Amino acid sequence: MIRIFVVTLILALSLSAQASENKMVACIDDHPPYQYLADEPYGSHISDLKILAKLLEKELSYIQSPNFARCVALLKAGHVDVIAGLNETEKRKKFAFYAPFKLADKLTVITKKDITINDYSDFQGKIIGVPRGSTYFAKFDNDTSLKKVSIQNQRIGLSLLVKERIDLMMANSYMLNLHLPDIQKSELKISTMNFDEERAKETYFGFSKKNELGLTEEQVVKLVKQGFERGDFLPATNP
Known part of the structure; x- marks a missing residue:
């Protein structure tokens, strides 16, 4: 047995x-x-x-x-x-x-209407929304001089931009196309930046x-x- x-x-x-x-x-x-x-x-x-x-x-x-x-x-x-x-x-x-x-996918920057982002140095002094667990590229991820705040996701980030709780966040073209009507209605700005040398x-x-x-x-x-x-x-x- x-x-x-x-x-x-x-x-x-x-x-x-x-x-x-x-x-x-x-x-x-x-x-x-x-x-x-x-x-x-x-x-x-x-x-x-x-x-x-x-x-x-x-x-x-x-x-x-x-x-x-x-x-x-x-x-x-x-x-x-x-x-x-x-x-x-x-x-x-x-x-x-x-x-x-x-x-x-390419990255773009979405900002409040009164903010212009031309290059990486323009991130200084801005409140940047970063979805929890998200990383973008080493220079940004490891930059402790930037004011980065954790947000639940990019959709929440858009509402925080409209309420002026954050100044900017990064997004890809998928997200832009998905929410473009809301972005335009809220008069948020879209800036294209070349991060190719920094990103995978x-x-x-x-x-x-x-x-x-x-x-x-x-x-x-x-x-x-x-x-x-x-x-x-x-x-x-x-x-």
Whole structure:
């Protein structure tokens, strides 16, 4: 009886491990138009996650989070396998590895109507809204001389701009197109700045080093890079 129990337990644990390795858990937050939280999540990054799951031959599931910072914490702890659109930082390299899936979208700056931004130095003295957990490029992220305040998301940021609670925030073209009527109605200003020399040229999937995909880091990166080079994933809107 003991031998039968032990064999049964080993078999159950083996099947459980195999079931885990057949799944890929992604953390998503509400970040239109990349990600929309719903019973069936949708958005461009959701589509890319589905393509990723096919490349890795995994069944995709989601953990829906109230904000991006929570997703990063879950990735660090190994409770999720991947995040779409995780910027690379020295701190995150300790618990995550990366693979590119599209060229990076351009960044613009949205400001109150009486503020003009021509170059990076114009950020000085301004109250800058930064969505929780978001990073842009090392020079900005590490600049302690700037007045940066945490905001829930970019949509909240727009309302804070209208109420003059913040002076500016950065956004991509997707977000601009999505909210352009509100931006124009509120007489907010849009400034185009060239951050290409400061920013990463590509957008990455960030994988937890504690992932349960059953693949090595080298295997995951190779498969994703091959998909990126073939053009399997959705392209950036303005590379």
